[in-house]
Structure formats: C-alpha cells, structure tokens
Amino acid sequence: MEAFMTNLLKIKKMSKGFYLLFTILMAVIPLYYILFWVCINHLPETLISNVAPESFLSFPLSIKLRLLGFTASLLPLSALIYGVANLRRLFSFYKQGTIFSMEHARIFRKVAKALVLWCLFSILYEAAQSVLFSISNPPGSRVISVGVSSFEVTTLIVAGIALFTAWVMDEGRILSEENELTV
Amino acid sequence: MPIHVNLDVVMAKRKMKSVELAGLIGITEQNLSILKTGKAKAIRFSTLDAICRHLDCRPGDILEYREKD
Numbered sequence: 001m002e003a004f005m006t007n008l009l010k011i012k013k014m015s016k017g018f019y020l021l022f023t024i025l026m027a028v029i030p031l032y033y034i035l036f037w038v039c040i041n042h043l044p045e046t047l048i049s050n051v052a053p054e055s056f057l058s059f060p061l062s063i064k065l066r067l068l069g070f071t072a073s074l075l076p077l078s079a080l081i082y083g084v085a086n087l088r089r090l091f092s093f094y095k096q097g098t099i100f101s102m103e104h105a106r107i108f109r110k111v112a113k114a115l116v117l118w119c120l121f122s123i124l125y126e127a128a129q130s131v132l133f134s135i136s137n138p139p140g141s142r143v144i145s146v147g148v149s150s151f152e153v154t155t156l157i158v159a160g161i162a163l164f165t166a167w168v169m170d171e172g173r174i175l176s177e178e179n180e181l182t183v
Numbered sequence: 184m185p186i187h188v189n190l191d192v193v194m195a196k197r198k199m200k201s202v203e204l205a206g207l208i209g210i211t212e213q214n215l216s217i218l219k220t221g222k223a224k225a226i227r228f229s230t231l232d233a234i235c236r237h238l239d240c241r242p243g244d245i246l247e248y249r250e251k252d
Contacts, residue, residue: 181223181224182224183214183218183225183227183230
C-alpha cells in the first residue's frame with residue numbers, strides 16, 4: 001500500500017510537468033503555424049521545400065496566398081490541438097490521482113481519432129501547400145504533390161496503439177472499480 | 184446476486200455500532216457501509232476473519248446464499 005502511495009505521488013508529480021507541457025503546446029503550436037505563414041517569404045527554402053521540388057517553388061508569396069495557406073493549415077492544426085487538448089485533460093486526471101476511469105478510455109479513443117485526422121489533414125495540407133507554392137509559375141510548371149510518407153504511417157500506427165490502449169484502460173477501469181468494491 | 188450480507192442483523196444482535204466495528208476491524212465506515220448494503224463485489228478473508236472475531240460469529244451468519252426468485 002505504501003509503495004502504491006509513493007508511486008501515485010510520483011505519477012502526480014510527473015503529470016504536473018506533462019500538464020504544463022501540453023498547456024504550453026496548446027499556445028505554441030498555433031503560434032508556430034501563424035509565424036510560418038507570416039514569415040514564409042523569409043524562411044530558408046530547406047524548411048519549406050519538402051512538399052515540392054525546389055525548382056517549382058515560387059517566392060515570395062502574396063498575402064492572399066499566405067492567407068489561403070494559413071486557412072489550409074487550420075485543418076491539421078485543429079486535429080493537433082484536439083489531440084493535445086485531450087492529452088492535457090488526461091494528465092489533469094493523473095495530476096489529481098485518478099488513474100482509471102471511464103473518461104480515460106474515452107480520452108485515449110479521442111487521441112487516436114485526433115491522430116488519424118491529423119494524418120489525413122496533413123496529406124491534404126501538403127497537397128494544398130504544393131499548389132500554393134507553385135501557383136504563380138507559368139502553366140506547365142505548376143504542381144500538386146500528394147503523398148504518404150513514413151511519418152503518416154508512423155502516426156497511424158501510434159493511433160492504432162492509442163486505440164488499443166483505450167481498450168486496455170477500460171479493462172483497467174473495471175478492475176479498479178472491482179478493487180474499490182472489495183472490502 | 185444470490186449472496187446476501189446479513190451483517191446488519193448480526194451487528195444489531197450484538198448491539199455493535201458501525202463506527203465501533205469499523206474501528207475494530209480496521210476498515211473505513213464507508214467500506215463497512217458498502218458491505219452492509221450489499222454493494223460490495225468481494226470480501227477479503229482478513230476482513231471476514233476480523234468481523235467474525237469481533238462479532239463472535241461464523242462466516243455463514245454473515246453471508247447467506249438465497250436462490251433467485
């Protein structure tokens with residue numbers, strides 16, 4: 001029992017750190033997307049050329065194109081924020097010492113959903129980026145690049161693991177409830 | 184569940200209060216209430232042993248099997 005209490009204290013302490021990290025990320029991630037589109041004309045091409053061959057990129061981008069780009073970025077951004085917000089909520093439960101509950105399983109399912117959405121929206125976003133970056137080119141030099149990389153595959157695998165964890169968490173909740181009702 | 188807990192009956196016969204018994208067997212009054220009201224899913228042998236010792240009874244006096252109607 002004493003070991004359990006010590007571990008619970010450690011979990012609570014570490015969760016405070018993760019909770020803070022996800023709180024910061026919720027502010028930093030949208031800021032990163034905004035700054036990316038505001039400063040895109042001043043960024044080195046190596047940072048932005050992963051969506052199309054460098055020869056097809058046409059810079060600087062007009063304000064209209066940058067606004068369109070930022071609008072497109074809202075898709076993966078919203079999925080990412082949804083995921084981070086749920087992780088933050090998960091750690092707020094751990095912070096309070098609640099390890100297993102119905103809500104935990106639900107949060108893991110939501111995180112898995114956010115990862116799948118993020119993956120799909122990232123593919124769309126990168127396709128939109130390739131169009132925006134080459135739209136000022138003469139006809140014949142405009143590109144649309146749609147692709148799936150190892151990053152998307154990894155994200156989908158992590159989403160699958162999160163979904164599986166949700167199932168395990170639900171089983172844990174049943175055991176925890178049973179333990180609470182053992183006198 | 185066809186297992187009925189007759190702890191309240193035995194306690195009444197022994198004129199033992201919940202707070203007193205909970206203190207004697209080393210569980211919280213809340214947990215004793217869970218046991219008395221039949222909400223418990225399991226009972227530890229150590230708890231059963233302590234209850235029987237302090238109420239001077241046998242497990243069969245506390246736990247009773249009743250067929251479902």
